[in-house]
Amino acid sequence: MSDTILVFATRELLAEKEAWLSTLANERNASSHTIAAYERDLRQFLVFLTAYNARPAGLSDLSDLKAAELRAFLADRRREGAGSRSLGRNLSGLRAFLKHLERKGLASAAGARAMRAPKAQKSLPRPLAxxxxxxxxxxxxxxxxxxxxxxxxxxxxxxxxxxxxxxxxxxxxxxxxxxxxxxxxxxxxxxxxxxxxxxxxxxxxxxxxxxxxxxxxxxxxxxxxxxxxxxxxxxxxxxxxxxxxxxxxxxxxxxxxxxxxxxxxxxxxxxxxxxxxxxxxxxxxxxxxxxxxxxxxxxxxxxxxxxxxxxxxxxxx
The missing domain is CATH 1.10.443.10 (Intergrase catalytic core)
Incomplete structure (x- = not known):
């Protein structure tokens, strides 16, 4: 699914997204690269969820997120060419955001916790002779x-x-x-x-x-x-x-x-x-x-x- 959808979340959900990213930066000293990766992972999921439900994603959609919706998202990313490592990172970023919402009583992270990340094939070092x-x-x-x-x-x-x-x-x-x-x-x-x-x-x-x-x-x-x-x-x-x-x-x-x-x-x-x-x-x-x-x-x-x-x-x- 394309990232061309402009309205991909409600104002309330976007506000929580910004609050979470701010917490990562100011309280957890996350690097700018980590924050950028998390922001991208979450945005990709919200864009998917908006298209999946045919309306902007809101807090109610995340309050009891089902494993089926997460599987559909990962399958969609796989069709776009994402590898196992990228999918694992997507799931990790989404779990982190859901835990943030869970601490505030706004969502449950149970479905995301139950999801297993795709197994990434280990790449061995390639030394020279x-x-x-x-x-x-x-x-x-x-x-x-x-x-x-x-x-x-x-x-x-x-x-x-x-x-x-x-x-x-x-x-x-x-x-x-x-x-x-x-x-x-x-x-x-x-x-x-x-x-x-x-x-x-x-x-x-x-x-x-x-x-x-x-x-x-x-x-x-x-x-x-x-x-x-x-x-x-x-x-x-x-x-x-x-x-x-x-x-x-x-x-x-x-x-x-x-x-x-x-x-x-x-x-x-x-x-x-x-x-x-x-x-x-x-x-x-x-x-x-x-x-x-x-x-x-x-x-x-x-x-x-x-x-x-x-x-x-x-x-x-």
Whole structure:
């Protein structure tokens, strides 16, 4: 169903919608991205409900929402091409709003609570082969016209692969980061404000040192370490664009993205005998189950370790 319907809810319901979004922002410190996603999810449902009932959705429609109406909404979104993850997010946003109304005695969230979110197919990390990951880091500056930009591009991708950083973590490093050439590790603050310690290899110091020496801008603690061509913060899109060029030049698959270098960091450590708990700490994963995705990626290596290490596997006859 189309979002072209202009009147998709009564004034009372729209007022509750705005009050809920305000609560998320002011009392629960939700990010602007979260608020925008919730607003979109709720608007899509209200547009659907308006068309479903042939009149603007009102509080009375939500006071005792039936599972059948929710199933019809999810089916409608599925026909429009929404995947399982999107449908799960739609349902999550709607549940949150209904709980808000329930606390005020205006609706029941029982029907939404009883609904199961569509099962999303887990996507496994897509790491690069060891040789490909090394070549990407070495050739990262191939397309740069200026030497300092070439050195910058090498330094960024070397950090992603050498430390397992997220692209946002690399690009928010301050200008005084990695000043000590003998440092063996550094602290990284990642998702949720969680700080972790990552190792620093000599190749990382070399790449950062080359970039610092050639960069024409002052790299102070108040400014980001990595700069764009005009001196502003380096944008993720620039790194992604450079990686796309490298994919074409090196014959790599579309899955070879900057984030794939982080996956490669973890998978290659696992293949070399690293334990999952250590890799979890290095990646900054809150849950070990997230890190365990890498066991599926490198199952061949794990089976080899099992055959070599387990007493019953070693025993013959």
């Amino acid at each position: 060891v040789d490909d990951a090394l070549e990407v880091a070495e050739e990262a500056g191939s397309f740069a016209v200026e030497p300092w930009i070439a050195a910058r591009d090498v330094a960024v991708l070397t950090l992603l692969y050498g430390c397992g950083l997220r692209i946002s973590e690399a690009l928010t490093l301050p200008g005084d980061a990695l000043l000590e050439p003998d440092a063996r590790s550094m602290a990284i603050t990642g998702k949720g404000g969680k700080t972790r310690i990552v190792p620093l290899l000599p190749a990382i110091h070399t790449a950062i040192g080359d970039y610092r020496r050639l960069c024409p801008f002052a790299l102070s603690a108040e400014e980001p370490l990595f700069r764009g061509a005009r001196g502003g913060p380096l944008r993720p899109q620039i790194v992604q664009r450079n990686m796309a060029r490298l994919r074409g030049a090196l014959g790599l698959p579309p899955s070879a993205t900057p984030h794939a270098l982080r996956h490669s960091f973890a998978t290659h450590l696992l293949a070399a005998g690293g334990d999952l708990r250590t890799i979890q700490d290095l990646l900054g994963h809150a849950s070990l189950s997230t890190t365990q995705n890498y066991t599926a990626v490198d199952s061949g290596r794990l089976m080899s370790i099992y055959r070599d290490a387990h007493p019953r596997a070693r025993r013959r006859g």
